[in-house]
Amino acid sequence: MTHPILSHDVKLQPYWWDEAPRPVLPDREVPREADVVVVGAGYTGLNAALTLARAGRSVVVLDAEAAGHGCSSRNGGQLGFGLKPGLDGLRERYGQARGTAVFKESMAAFDHLAAFIEREQIACSFQRKGRFIGAHRPGHYDALARRMDTYRKELGVETHAVPRTEQHVEMGTDLYFGGAVVANNAALQPAMYHYGLLDRVLSSGATVIARTPVTSVERDGARFTVTSTRGAVTAGQVIVATNGYTRDTRALPAFRRRVIPIGSYMIATEPIEPALMDRLMPKDRVNNDTRRVVLYYRASPDRRRVVFGGRVALGETDPSISGPRLHAVMAEIFPDLREVKVSHSWLGFVAYTFDHVPHIGVIDGIHYAMGYCGSGVCMGTYLGHKIALKVLGDAGGRTAFDDLTFETRPFYDGEPWFLAGAVLWYRFMDRYGPDRGPR
Ligand SMILES: Cc1cc2nc3c(=O)[nH]c(=O)nc-3n(C[C@H](O)[C@H](O)[C@H](O)COP(=O)(O)OP(=O)(O)OC[C@H]3O[C@@H](n4cnc5c(N)ncnc54)[C@H](O)[C@@H]3O)c2cc1C
Numbered sequence: 504m505t506h507p508i509l510s511h512d513v514k515l516q517p518y519w520w521d522e523a524p525r526p527v528l529p530d531r532e533v534p535r536e537a538d539v540v541v542v543g544a545g546y547t548g549l550n551a552a553l554t555l556a557r558a559g560r561s562v563v564v565l566d567a568e569a570a571g572h573g574c575s576s577r578n579g580g581q582l583g584f585g586l587k588p589g590l591d592g593l594r595e596r597y598g599q600a601r602g603t604a605v606f607k608e609s610m611a612a613f614d615h616l617a618a619f620i621e622r623e624q625i626a627c628s629f630q631r632k633g634r635f636i637g638a639h640r641p642g643h644y645d646a647l648a649r650r651m652d653t654y655r656k657e658l659g660v661e662t663h664a665v666p667r668t669e670q671h672v673e674m675g676t677d678l679y680f681g682g683a684v685v686a687n688n689a690a691l692q693p694a695m696y697h698y699g700l701l702d703r704v705l706s707s708g709a710t711v712i713a714r715t716p717v718t719s720v721e722r723d724g725a726r727f728t729v730t731s732t733r734g735a736v737t738a739g740q741v742i743v744a745t746n747g748y749t750r751d752t753r754a755l756p757a758f759r760r761r762v763i764p765i766g767s768y769m770i771a772t773e774p775i776e777p778a779l780m781d782r783l784m785p786k787d788r789v790n791n792d793t794r795r796v797v798l799y800y801r802a803s804p805d806r807r808r809v810v811f812g813g814r815v816a817l818g819e820t821d822p823s824i825s826g827p828r829l830h831a832v833m834a835e836i837f838p839d840l841r842e843v844k845v846s847h848s849w850l851g852f853v854a855y856t857f858d859h860v861p862h863i864g865v866i867d868g869i870h871y872a873m874g875y876c877g878s879g880v881c882m883g884t885y886l887g888h889k890i891a892l893k894v895l896g897d898a899g900g901r902t903a904f905d906d907l908t909f910e911t912r913p914f915y916d917g918e919p920w921f922l923a924g925a926v927l928w929y930r931f932m933d934r935y936g937p938d939r940g941p942r
Contacts, residue, residue, distance in 0.1 A: 506827040510773055510844040515822045517577045518771035518803065518810060518847040519694035525569035525576065526701060528713045533734040537563040537710075539894060540729045540738040542717045542755075545575035546880065547872050548744030549700045549711075550887030551894075556707035558895055563738070564709060565731050567716035570701055573748045576694035577851035578880060579769060579799050579812045581789040582616065583634055583688040584609040587859035587876050590653060596858075603657075604903040605860065610658070612885035617689065619884060625699030627691045628804035630787070634688035635665070637679030637792035637836075639933065644681040647793060651683045661686035675783040676836050679792065690789050692804050693880065719754045722868055730754075740894050743871040744887065746879065747852030750917045757866045759917030761909050762854040762874050768825040769812035770833070771803065771847040772840060780806050783837050795929040797877065798832065809833065809840060817923035822848040853877040862909040863889060863902055870894060874909075 505513070514521075539555050541548045544566035552562045566572065586593065586609050594602030620629050638644035648664035655662050665673050667681040674682075704711060712733065719730045720741055727741045745752055750764045784790070784802050791799040798813040815828035826848030834841045856862060856874035863872040863886045870893060872886035892900030 505823060508827050508830050508845055509823065509848065510846050513823075513826070513845060514847045515849060516847065517694065517769070517849045518808070519576060519580075519692055522692065523576070523694035523698045525571060526698065528570060528711055530714070531710075531712060533565070533712060533715065533731055533736050534563055534710060535736060537561045537736055537738045539563075539740045539742060540565065540727070540736055541742045541744060542720075542729070542752075543573070543744035543746070543748070544570035544701070544711055544713065545573045545744060545746065546697065546700065546883035547746065547887040547890075548742065549697075549704045550884050551742050551744060551891040552709045552711070553700070553704045553707055554888050554891030555894060556704065556709040558891070560895075562709040563736055564704070564711040565715045565717050565729070566711070566713050567748070567751065569713050570711055571694065571697040574746065574851040574853060574879065575697045575883070577769070577849060578693045579789075579801065579810065580691045580693040580696075580880065581634070581688070581791070581799055581801060582613060582691060582881055583685065583789070583878070584613045584881070586861075589650065590658075593860075601903065605907075607658070608903040609882065612881040613687070613689075615885045615888065616881045620691070620696070623699065623703055625696060625703075627693075627695035627699055629689060629691045629696075630804075631687065631689040632786060633684055633686045633788045635673045635682055635684055635786070635788045635790050637674065637676070637682040637790065639679065639793045641680045642937075643793040647683045651685070654685075673786055673788070674790065675785070675839070678836050682792075684788070688789055690801055690804075691880070696880070717752070717754055720869060727868070741869045742890055742894070743869055744873070744883075746873045746875065746883070747854040749854065749873065750852070755869075756916070758871060758873065760911040760915055761862070762856060762917075763919045763922075764852040764917070765855055765877075765919065765922065766814070766816070766819045766850045767812060767853050767877060768815055768822065768829055768850045769810065769848070770826050770829045770845045772809045772811075772843045773846045774807040775809070775840070775843055777806065779839060780809075783809070783839065794933045796926065796933055800833070800836075808846070809837070809843075814926060817926050819850075822850055825850060853879070857910040857912060858907075860907065861886065861904060862907060863904050864906075864909060866909070
C-alpha cells in the first residue's frame with residue numbers, strides 16, 4: 504500500500520521531466536573514429552563536447568542511459584558558489600593565497616554559467632533572486648553572520664544577516680534561529696537547462712549516442728579505444744564525465760575509487776494556493792540551512808509547488824519511502840504543508856570526494872572532471888568547458904583545482920560501505936555536536 508501523503512497518481516520521477524521529458528535520440532552506430540570521446544551526457548560531458556565541437560573537433564558523446572538521465576535532470580536547480588570546506592577551511596588546507604583562489608573558482612563557475620545561459624539564450628527559467636540560509640541552531644546564527652561578513656569584506660559578496668525577529672520577511676517558518684541572505688545566487692529548471700544544452704551540442708555537430716554504456720577504455724600508444732555496447736571507437740583523447748554514476752563503470756576503476764556516490768532525494772508537492780506560497784517563500788529565493796545533513800528547497804518556477812530535497816535515509820532507499828520522510832522534514836519547517844500531498848518523488852546520485860572539493864585532471868592519459876559534492880550545476884558546466892580547453896591546449900583551461908591530489912582510500916573500490924555510519928554521525932552532530940555552526 505502506498506503512503507497516504509503520496510498523491511494517488513504520484514510520479515516516482517523528477518518533477519522537471521513533466522516539462523522536459525528525457526530526449527529520445529535516434530539509435531545509431533558508434534562512429535569508428537573521433538578526435539575526442541566523452542563518456543557521460545550530463546552538464547560536464549555536454550559542456551566539454553560543445554566547446555570542442557565549436558573548435559572544430561569531431562566529438563562522440565556516449566551515455567549509458569538517456570542523455571541527462573543522471574543528476575543533470577534531477578537536481579534542485581539551485582545555483583550558488585562556495586565549496587564544502589568553506590573559505591577558512593580551504594585557507595587552512597592550502598594556504599591563504601591558494602585557498603582563496605580555489606574558493607574564487609567556485610564564484611567564477613557561477614558567473615560562467617549565468618553568462619553561458621544568457622549568451623546561448625537557453626530557456627530554463629533562470630532567475631537571480633538570491634539565497635536564504637537558515638540557522639539550524641542558535642550558535643549557527645553568529646557563525647553564519649561572521650562568515651557572511653568575511654565574504655562581504657574579502658570577496659565583495661552582496662550578503663546580509665537576518666536576525667530571528669525579521670525571519671518572516673524571508674521565510675514563513677519559526678524553525679530557524681535567524682539566517683543570512685546571499686543576493687547573487689539563482690535558480691533554474693535543471694532539465695530545461697540540460698535540454699537547451701543538448702540542443703546546442705547537437706547543432707554544433709557533435710554526435711550524442713544514448714543507451715550505450717562504455718564497457719572499456721584502453722590505451723594503445725597515442726590513441727585510445729573506447730568500447731561500448733554498440734561497438735568501439737578510437738580517439739586521440741577521452742573525457743570521463745560520469746560523476747555520481749561512475750560506480751556503474753567497472754570500465755574505469757581509477758575513477759570509481761576516487762568518488763563516493765551518495766543518493767540525494769527530492770519531492771515536489773501538489774500545487775498550493777499562491778497566498779500560501781507568498782507566506783512560505785515571499786522572496787522566491789533558493790533555500791538551505793546550516794545542518795550537516797543538507798536540506799535544500801525552493802518554489803517551482805511557476806510558484807505553484809514546493810520542491811524539497813535532502814538526505815533522509817542511512818543507506819539508499821526507494822523514492823516511495825524517501826518521499827514521505829522528506830515530507831515529514833518539510834512539514835517541520837513549514838507546518839502549513841502538513842496536509843499537502845507529494846506529487847513527485849525521486850533521487851539521483853551525487854559524487855563526494857574524500858577531500859570534499861571537485862577535481863579536474865588527467866589519470867592514465869584520460870581527462871576527467873567530477874566530485875562536485877552535491878553542487879555541480881555551475882561547477883559541472885564550468886569544469887566541462889575547462890577540460891575542453893585543456894584538450895585543445897588552450898591556457899584558458901587552467902584552474903585553481905589543477906594539481907590538487909585526487910585522493911582515494913585503502914579498501915575503497917566505489918561502494919561506500921561507510922555511508923550509513925557517516926550519515927548517522929552527521930545527524931548526531933547536527934543535534935548534539937558543538938553549537939559552532941558553519942565555518
Ligand atoms: C537530487 C539532487 C539534487 C541536486 N541539487 C543540486 C542543486 O540544487 N545545485 C547544484 O549545483 N547541484 C545539485 N545537484 C548535483 C548536480 O546535479 C550534479 O553535480 C551535476 O548534474 C553533475 O553533472 P555531470 O554531468 O557531471 O554528471 P551526471 O549528470 O550525473 O551525468 C553522468 C552521466 O554519466 C553516465 N554514465 C555513467 N557511466 C557510464 C558509462 N559506463 N558509459 C556511458 N555513460 C555512463 C550516466 O548515465 C549519466 O548520464 C543535485 C543532485 C541531485 C541528485
